[in-house]
Each structure stands twice: as C-alpha cells, then as structure tokens.
Amino acid sequence: MGVFFMGTAHLLPLLALLSGISVVQQANIWVINTPTTVTAVEGSCVVVPCQTQPHYRVIWYQYHKINYPVVYDGLKPQTMEYQFSGRTSVPGDASEGNCSLLIANMKRNEHQLKVYAWINPDSGSKMFQIYFINLRLNLVLRNTPSISVQSQIVEGKTFQANCTINYSCPQSPPHIHWETSQFLENSTEKVFSGSQGGQWLLTETLRGVATYDMENSKMRCSAQFSSFTTHSQQITLNVLYEPANVTVVLEDEVMKEGGNVSANCAADSYPEADTYSWLQRHMGQISEINSTQRGITLYDVMRDTALSCTAINNVGAGQSDWLDLDVQCKKLILFSQHFLELIGSLTEQGGIIGVFKVLEGEFHPEKEYLYLTSADAPVILPESSCSQARDVLRCVCQAEASPTASLYWAIDGNYTLLSSVISYFTERKHLVRGEISMAGNSQTTISCTAWNPFGNDTKQISIEKSSNTCELSFCWFTSSNVGNAGSHEGTETKIKLS
Numbered sequence: 001m002g003v004f005f006m007g008t009a010h011l012l013p014l015l016a017l018l019s020g021i022s023v024v025q026q027a028n029i030w031v032i033n034t035p036t037t038v039t040a041v042e043g044s045c046v047v048v049p050c051q052t053q054p055h056y057r058v059i060w061y062q063y064h065k066i067n068y069p070v071v072y073d074g075l076k077p078q079t080m081e082y083q084f085s086g087r088t089s090v091p092g093d094a095s096e097g098n099c100s101l102l103i104a105n106m107k108r109n110e111h112q113l114k115v116y117a118w119i120n121p122d123s124g125s126k127m128f129q130i131y132f133i134n135l136r137l138n139l140v141l142r143n144t145p146s147i148s149v150q151s152q153i154v155e156g157k158t159f160q161a162n163c164t165i166n167y168s169c170p171q172s173p174p175h176i177h178w179e180t181s182q183f184l185e186n187s188t189e190k191v192f193s194g195s196q197g198g199q200w201l202l203t204e205t206l207r208g209v210a211t212y213d214m215e216n217s218k219m220r221c222s223a224q225f226s227s228f229t230t231h232s233q234q235i236t237l238n239v240l241y242e243p244a245n246v247t248v249v250l251e252d253e254v255m256k257e258g259g260n261v262s263a264n265c266a267a268d269s270y271p272e273a274d275t276y277s278w279l280q281r282h283m284g285q286i287s288e289i290n291s292t293q294r295g296i297t298l299y300d301v302m303r304d305t306a307l308s309c310t311a312i313n314n315v316g317a318g319q320s321d322w323l324d325l326d327v328q329c330k331k332l333i334l335f336s337q338h339f340l341e342l343i344g345s346l347t348e349q350g351g352i353i354g355v356f357k358v359l360e361g362e363f364h365p366e367k368e369y370l371y372l373t374s375a376d377a378p379v380i381l382p383e384s385s386c387s388q389a390r391d392v393l394r395c396v397c398q399a400e401a402s403p404t405a406s407l408y409w410a411i412d413g414n415y416t417l418l419s420s421v422i423s424y425f426t427e428r429k430h431l432v433r434g435e436i437s438m439a440g441n442s443q444t445t446i447s448c449t450a451w452n453p454f455g456n457d458t459k460q461i462s463i464e465k466s467s468n469t470c471e472l473s474f475c476w477f478t479s480s481n482v483g484n485a486g487s488h489e490g491t492e493t494k495i496k497l498s
Contacts, residue, residue: 042143058090105226149161162203263307276310307322307325397448398431410446
C-alpha cells in the first residue's frame with residue numbers, strides 16, 4: 001500500500017513525474033492511500049482501492065504523456081472516454097473519504113492500465129490540485145475454472161465435486177454451471193468465497209449420491225462472466241460399485257438329462273468381481289456348489305434343476321435370479337425287470353436320442369426314469385374299418401403299442417394330418433383310436449399307419465356299404481308298405497338318434 005500526498009501545485013509539472021514518487025506541497029496537504037498495483041481478471045470487474053479525507057468529488061484519469069483521458073467523472077460523464085462509458089463508478093462513501101474506483105468487465109487491452117485520481121478538482125480557492133498517483137492494473141487473461149472430485153467414488157456413498165474460479169469483483173462474482181451425468185441423484189450446491197493474493201476465489205461444491213450408472217460418465221463446469229463463458233477440463237468419473245446385472249449364462253441352452261452343462265456368472269462391476277459363489281436348486285432343495293470360479297461345469301444334470309450365482313468384489317456382492325435349466329427328460333424303456341437292458345431313450349416328444357445298456361444294479365429310480373416291463377411295436381386291430389353312407393366315408397383305426405403309437409392316414413396314397421377331418425384319442429392305456437370322416441365313395445383307397453420307436457404297422461381298410469344313410473345326427477331307413485292293390489312301394493323314414 002502506497003501513501004500519496006496532494007496539495008497546491010500545477011498539473012502539468014506533476015504529470016511529468018513518471019517515477020511514481022509523490023510530491024509534497026507545504027500547504028493543504030492531502031493523504032491518499034492506494035496500492036501501487038491491482039490485479040484484475042478479464043471479464044470480471046475490478047475495484048481500485050482509494051482512501052483519503054472526506055471530500056465531495058473525485059475524477060479518475062488514465063495516465064497519458066500528453067492528454068488527460070477521463071476514466072470516471074460522475075458530474076460530467078460526457079467527458080469520459082468511450083471505452084469507459086457505463087463501465088466505471090465510485091461506489092464508496094465520499095463523506096468517509098472513500099474514493100475507490102470500480103471498472104466493470106475488464107478488457108484484454110486494458111492490461112497494465114495506469115490510472116490516477118483528482119480530489120475536489122473544482123475547489124473555488126484553487127488551493128487543491130492533483131498530485132501524482134501512479135497505479136497500474138495487471139490483468140489475468142480469461143481465467144478458466146478448475147474441477148476436482150474425490151479420489152474414490154463409491155456407489156451409494158456421497159459424491160462431491162468442486163468447481164473453483166478466480167475473479168476480481170466481489171460485487172459481481174461469475175455464475176458457475178455444471179454439466180453432469182443425468183444419473184446424479186439428490187444433488188445440492190454450496191458456494192464458498194474468499195480472497196487470495198488480491199483476488200477472490202469462488203468455489204461451488206456439488207454433492208449427491210453416487211450410482212453405478214455414473215461409471216464412465218463425463219463431467220465439467222463453466223464460469224459465466226459478463227461477456228464470455230469459460231469451461232473447465234472434462235473429467236471421466238470412475239465409480240466403484242458392487243456387481244450389478246448378475247446373470248447365469250449357459251454355454252448350451254438345451255441339455256440332456258444325465259449330461260453335463262457349463263455355466264458362467266456374468267456381472268457389471270468396478271472393479272471386476274474376483275470371487276464367485278454358486279447355488280443349485282433341485283426339487284425345491286437348495287445346495288451350495290463347491291466353487292469360487294466364474295465358470296463351472298455341472299455333471300449328471302437332472303430335471304427340475306436351477307442355478308444361481310453371486311459375484312463379489314471389494315465393494316460388495318450381487319446375486320443373480322434363479323435360472324431354470326431346460327433339461328430334456330430321458331425315459332428308459334426296459335425289456336426285463338431282472339436283466340435291465342436299455343433299448344431306447346426317448347424325449348418327451350418321442351424322439352430317439354440314443355441307445356445304451358444298463359447293467360443290473362445301476363438303475364436309479366430316484367432319477368425318475370420311466371420304467372416299462374415290456375415294449376411292443378404297434379399292431380392295428382381287426383376292429384379297424386370304414387363305412388359308406390351316401391357320399392360320406394367314415395373310418396376308424398385302432399392300434400395297440402407300448403409306448404402308445406401315433407396314427408397317420410393315407411387317402412388314395414396321400415398322407416394327411418388335417419385336424420378338420422381327424423379325431424384322435426386314446427380309450428385305454430397303450431390303445432389309440434383314430435377316426436376320419438370325409439367325402440368319398442367305394443373306390444376310395446384308405447390306409448392307416450401306426451408308429452412308435454419300436455416299429456410300425458400299416459393296414460388298408462376295406463369300405464363296407466351301409467344299408468342306412470346317416471347325416472349328422474339323423475339316419476334314413478328303407479321299409480316296405482303293402483298297398484290294397486297288392487303292390488309294394490318303398491318309403492323313407494327319418495329317425496333322430498339319441
């Protein structure tokens with residue numbers, strides 16, 4: 001802080017003093033306290049401190065070797081330089097000796113601007129003239145904010161980020177804005193200000209609850225001054241979070257009963273999971289699988305089995321939902337109760353999937369195999385027949401087999417499975433009966449084929465012409481009536497079937 005004096009003197013000799021040393025007049029001495037340099041930030045305002053005795057007017061000038069450019073004159077603003085018009089003011093109380101100058105929105109070309117003040121320039125006694133105050137403004141060019149976050153961000157814990165900017169105008173600090181992840185929840189902002197090295201320091205703190213969705217998201221902040229906005233560098237957030245989206249992934253989606261299945265435990269986490277645990281559920285009973293690896297192989301898979309895994313890192317753990325295994329049921333078809341010889345292996349749909357042999361003592365009923373004491377190829381029964389009534393053919397095919405056979409019809413050599421003309425049902429165990437009704441005549445050739453994994457039987461069914469005619473639920477029967485003249489005439493009677 002410099003101490004300067006002003007008293008009676010001539011202006012021009014005074015301005016010739018370029019050294020900044022004050023000249024003291026013997027009479028009517030004024031003392032002005034002001035620093036020799038002030039630091040300003042581009043885009044911000046700056047206050048040039050000035051303190052003297054109580055006064056009623058002050059004019060501020062820009063130092064120039066020849067001219068006297070006016071920086072501020074509250075009484076005659078029209079005399080001010082254009083570049084300072086509307087940007088300068090004296091906000092202090094003159095009655096308390098405050099002669100400080102405020103310059104708004106500092107420009108880049110005003111770096112090292114030199115200014116001085118004239119106190120009570122229009123004193124009637126002309127006893128008070130300006131003495132030299134050589135004050136220089138140092139400009140900090142377009143200051144950018146700095147952004148920082150805590151060293152470790154943990155899911156579910158408080159997240160904090162700071163945005164800091166220097167400025168030189170306590171009356172009008174810049175506005176800080178955040179460009180953050182949309183997943184930042186319950187955020188709050190707090191502002192702290194303080195002076196540092198002749199400047200003001202603004203810090204805005206953003207707080208919220210960290211979520212794993214913030215992982216790898218971008219963040220930065222900006223400081224908005226009166227005429228421009230500056231941005232901080234962009235940072236990438238690394239969030240430590242426990243495993244999420246944990247799922248069991250199978251190498252084969254469909255497996256055979258008694259076979260093997262390989263599974264992996266997939267999870268999103270940071271850091272990656274390093275330990276795993278596995279659970280197996282069978283018929284409602286849950287047991288732990290002895291493995292801490294990400295991948296496992298399950299042997300001798302049975303139906304009604306489900307898997308669940310848990311992924312673990314140093315933040316926490318996450319468990320998957322239960323995944324039901326799609327196990328194809330294996331049915332053992334056995335010839336003999338004493339010599340257990342496996343001759344076929346069927347899925348639920350009846351497809352052959354293998355041929356094996358099981359030695360005596362190795363059969364395990366708890367594995368829910370289907371046990372049969374005999375296995376028979378299909379045989380079409382003699383009761384199978386066709387009948388014709390008018391232009392309608394009605395055929396019935398019956399077959400016995402173990403396991404139960406499937407029936408197929410061939411009409412004039414063409415196989416058909418049209419559900420609109422086929423009725424298919426089972427009357428008793430291992431007996432199947434199929435029925436077909438269609439338009440036809442005695443020349444139509446109809447055959448029935450019964451099939452199961454142990455063989456097939458095909459029979460061409462003969463057509464018997466019926467003496468009555470049936471349509472839907474009505475039948476017509478032909479009868480003879482005797483007339484008075486002894487003649488015979490055929491009549492038709494319609495009878496409803498109950």
